[in-house]
Amino acid sequence: MNIAELKNLLLLKGKFAISSVFATIVDYVIYTLLADVYMGRVAANLISRPCGMLTNFILHKKFVFELNRKLSTAFALSLAVSLGGLLIGTVIIYFIGDLAIWNGNKYYPKIIETGSVFFYNFYLKRFAFENRFIGSNKEKAE
Numbered sequence: 001m002n003i004a005e006l007k008n009l010l011l012l013k014g015k016f017a018i019s020s021v022f023a024t025i026v027d028y029v030i031y032t033l034l035a036d037v038y039m040g041r042v043a044a045n046l047i048s049r050p051c052g053m054l055t056n057f058i059l060h061k062k063f064v065f066e067l068n069r070k071l072s073t074a075f076a077l078s079l080a081v082s083l084g085g086l087l088i089g090t091v092i093i094y095f096i097g098d099l100a101i102w103n104g105n106k107y108y109p110k111i112i113e114t115g116s117v118f119f120y121n122f123y124l125k126r127f128a129f130e131n132r133f134i135g136s137n138k139e140k141a142e
Helices: 003-038 041-064 071-096 107-116 118-130
Strands: none
Touching (some): 003 041, 071 107, 071 118
């Protein structure tokens, strides 16, 4: 990978991170409302995370990745990746959510859950949209 390809990859990750931050805000707002008022952490995560996933798909399609597949295929693959992330994240929240080190703070497990699935999501979503991983095709200049 040359310098230009690395620069383009870092730019792509930056766009991915920004769109992910926005989708995460959607996720967190819904999670907070549900976990504070209506239900427990796991149930709230099972509702808030898909809302963030849909927001993320729309942003990725519009601003981050090139669509090199049929939209329905990209959506199905992206959904599968997101559901995998949901499973990973929910397991993390389930197992670490009640640890004494958090002092009852529900946000620390959610932050750890969010960071844990970032790279998993980036590379597999790139595959879902562009049908490639790093090095499988030349990086495209933005």
